[in-house]
Amino acid sequence: xxxxxxxxxxxxxxxxxxxxxxxxxxxxxxxxxxxxxxxxxxxxxxxxxxxxxxxxxxxxxxxxxxxxxxxxxxxxxxxxxxxxxxxxxxxxxxxxxxxxxxxxxxxxxxxxxx
Amino acid sequence: xxxxxxxxxxxxxxxxxxxxxxxxxxxxxxxxxxxxxxxxxxxxxxxxxxxxxxxxxxxxxxxxxxxxxxxxxxxxxxxxxxxxxxxxxxxxxxxxxxxxxxxxxxxxxxxxxx
Numbered sequence: 001x002x003x004x005x006x007x008x009x010x011x012x013x014x015x016x017x018x019x020x021x022x023x024x025x026x027x028x029x030x031x032x033x034x035x036x037x038x039x040x041x042x043x044x045x046x047x048x049x050x051x052x053x054x055x056x057x058x059x060x061x062x063x064x065x066x067x068x069x070x071x072x073x074x075x076x077x078x079x080x081x082x083x084x085x086x087x088x089x090x091x092x093x094x095x096x097x098x099x100x101x102x103x104x105x106x107x108x109x110x111x112x113x114x
Numbered sequence: 115x116x117x118x119x120x121x122x123x124x125x126x127x128x129x130x131x132x133x134x135x136x137x138x139x140x141x142x143x144x145x146x147x148x149x150x151x152x153x154x155x156x157x158x159x160x161x162x163x164x165x166x167x168x169x170x171x172x173x174x175x176x177x178x179x180x181x182x183x184x185x186x187x188x189x190x191x192x193x194x195x196x197x198x199x200x201x202x203x204x205x206x207x208x209x210x211x212x213x214x215x216x217x218x219x220x221x222x223x224x225x226x227x228x
Contacts, residue, residue, distance in 0.1 A: 041200065043158065045216060048215065100163070101214055103160075105159070106157060
């Protein structure tokens, strides 16, 4: 009965590879997000989708491409991985894209680029 | 100037004491404010949300908001060792075109000592 789930939990890969992270929520929410938490624990939003439509796109290298096949799923594909991409990536969801809506976070995917 | 500022700590308090965590923000028209707790290696989980000036209490937690001074605080009464975690202040700033774009502080590490 997990609310927001992510796969994989850990991802270790070489520089230059391409990898994907998947996220699913069973809360019936319309809005999903990707956040990056760096080694200093700073959590920063990357993207947000509302009902499969991109609504927030922060200053993120275009090597990062989100995709939302339906409103319960949001995937993140990363091309040509770099050392600086090593971080924990959190998916989150909220009922609507309203500023007062609580965001619920998934367990995170720890990406290590060697 | 950082958008959301917190003292990184660690803030050490004895068991049973009141822990006071503070946060300031730069965007004067910010609309909503959240406190998340993050245990080491885990995802952020919502503790409190507050939208209007004043105090909001939930069990041992009280959130305080002062929009004129642009600060929000979290008080934890009767602190327990299980409260030891990093507390993240999150602010929803003005977003052109809408969207639920949380901006996080770097977090305050709280240690509750026996």
